[in-house]
Amino acid sequence: MKTKFERYHIEVKEAPSKIKLPPEFTIKRYNNCLNVQECVQACIYEAHKIHDDGQIANPIEDLCRGCHLCALACPKGAISVGINPKFAELGNSYFNPERIETIYFEAETGRVPVSGTGYRGAFSGKGFDGIWLDFSEIVRPTRDGIHGREYISTAVDLGKRLPYLKFDGNGNMLSDPPRTLEIPIPIILDAPLGSSFSRNLQIALAKAANRLNSFAIVGAKEFSPELAAYKANLIPRIDSREIGEFNDLVKTSRIIEVDAEEDEGQESLKEIRESNPSALVSLRFPFDGKSGERAGDFARAGADIIHFYADEATVERNPDTIVNAIRFTHSYLVDRGIRDEVTFISSGGIAEAAHVPKSIILGADAVSIGLAYQIALGCNVCYGDKHAGDCPMMVKNEDVELAAQRIVNLIGSWKDQLLEVLGGMGLREVRRQRGEMGRAMFYEDLEAKVFGDGE
Numbered sequence: 139m140k141t142k143f144e145r146y147h148i149e150v151k152e153a154p155s156k157i158k159l160p161p162e163f164t165i166k167r168y169n170n171c172l173n174v175q176e177c178v179q180a181c182i183y184e185a186h187k188i189h190d191d192g193q194i195a196n197p198i199e200d201l202c203r204g205c206h207l208c209a210l211a212c213p214k215g216a217i218s219v220g221i222n223p224k225f226a227e228l229g230n231s232y233f234n235p236e237r238i239e240t241i242y243f244e245a246e247t248g249r250v251p252v253s254g255t256g257y258r259g260a261f262s263g264k265g266f267d268g269i270w271l272d273f274s275e276i277v278r279p280t281r282d283g284i285h286g287r288e289y290i291s292t293a294v295d296l297g298k299r300l301p302y303l304k305f306d307g308n309g310n311m312l313s314d315p316p317r318t319l320e321i322p323i324p325i326i327l328d329a330p331l332g333s334s335f336s337r338n339l340q341i342a343l344a345k346a347a348n349r350l351n352s353f354a355i356v357g358a359k360e361f362s363p364e365l366a367a368y369k370a371n372l373i374p375r376i377d378s379r380e381i382g383e384f385n386d387l388v389k390t391s392r393i394i395e396v397d398a399e400e401d402e403g404q405e406s407l408k409e410i411r412e413s414n415p416s417a418l419v420s421l422r423f424p425f426d427g428k429s430g431e432r433a434g435d436f437a438r439a440g441a442d443i444i445h446f447y448a449d450e451a452t453v454e455r456n457p458d459t460i461v462n463a464i465r466f467t468h469s470y471l472v473d474r475g476i477r478d479e480v481t482f483i484s485s486g487g488i489a490e491a492a493h494v495p496k497s498i499i500l501g502a503d504a505v506s507i508g509l510a511y512q513i514a515l516g517c518n519v520c521y522g523d524k525h526a527g528d529c530p531m532m533v534k535n536e537d538v539e540l541a542a543q544r545i546v547n548l549i550g551s552w553k554d555q556l557l558e559v560l561g562g563m564g565l566r567e568v569r570r571q572r573g574e575m576g577r578a579m580f581y582e583d584l585e586a587k588v589f590g591d592g593e
Contacts, residue, residue, distance in 0.1 A: 299479075
């Protein structure tokens with residue numbers, strides 16, 4: 139019986155947020171307006187309309203895209219367009235207002251955001267902003283787009299991979315392939331910050347991971363009976379000193395993540411292997427100067443996944459932190475010939491869709507996103523262990539389905555943008571992109587090459 143091949147598809151649906159962002163632009167119409175309605179004719183976004191009585195209505199600032207055509211068209215100069223101060227106050231220097239607005243759009247629609255007036259951002263900066271994706275050496279680009287006949291795989295494997303297979307003279311395989319799990323997109327969902335509505339947020343997160351056929355990390359202490367139906371898509375995070383308290387959870391999970399101190403990692407691996415030999419074990423550590431060495435040590439010790447994270451506050455202060463950490467860790471493993479002995483997941487600083495392929499180009503196998511999807515649910519860019527008391531994010535009982543769909547929409551939009559990048563590079567699978575730093579241009583390197591090193 140033939141089985142029909144099905145592409146990986148994320149079903150997106152309109153999911154309007156209950157939390158409204160202030161409009162990006164303010165439109166002022168002055169008293170010298172003569173109602174000649176040139177602004178109505180000029181505005182293609184319908185921010186200016188006419189009442190039934192023939193008079194110009196008040197501007198609809200939510201529809202304004204800042205093109206200034208209305209101001210230019212007005213014969214009396216009775217219109218001005220400017221940045222809304224309330225919009226400019228959103229977020230911080232890293233999760234800036236434009237990124238927050240984009241996340242809201244992606245979470246609401248699941249579509250790829252396109253600006254009608256073109257790209258208005260900076261062409262260089264720190265961190266991921268200092269990396270340009272290089273499409274100049276396309277081997278064979280897609281003929282009919284990312285949704286056409288030529289399939290592009292976004293799937294990645296979690297777990298160890300063999301560098302080669304051994305066979306005897308009769309063709310029997312001698313190698314013992316390690317267990318791996320494939321996820322159809324190189325994105326998992328990180329555990330959210332603590333809040334008064336954690337239960338509902340965890341359920342929404344679990345539902346989203348299930349629909350994406352990926353994984354969501356959930357604190358073992360917050361694992362509720364309502365999550366049991368989604369256990370196949372959940373990764374319990376357990377403190378290394380509390381593994382014994384969650385033995386039932388360890389026995390029934392496909393992946394277990396351990397918050398471990400460096401001297402506790404091997405003991406944690408042993409303890410989990412004894413309870414559930416078939417489970418993949420992920421060890422979670424902060425990025426630091428020893429990340430590469432630590433990844434190598436625990437890869438040899440038997441860890442399947444190393445999950446390194448950078449604190450969001452640290453990335454905001456110095457965005458280069460996350461770029462340098464991913465690049466160094468991957469290079470360390472490659473130089474020692476053990477890169478495929480462990481899956482490398484990176485989290486922290488993932489603020490937009492382009493940061494996913496950039497992280498993979500730097501050497502990560504996959505990324506874990508946390509703050510981005512919480513912003514999609516209304517978070518006011520909270521750092522630390524808990525949401526701030528005045529954070530507007532709230533997932534009530536009746537909002538669980540909406541929250542899950544907004545997370546799914548966000549990842550759906552990011553997946554399509556990842557496909558655009560892979561198609562532009564002529565790659566047919568995202569696995570080929572890992573560590574391909576030759577497919578990116580680094581602003582600092584280009585600047586040094588063109589202008590010299592200043593000496």
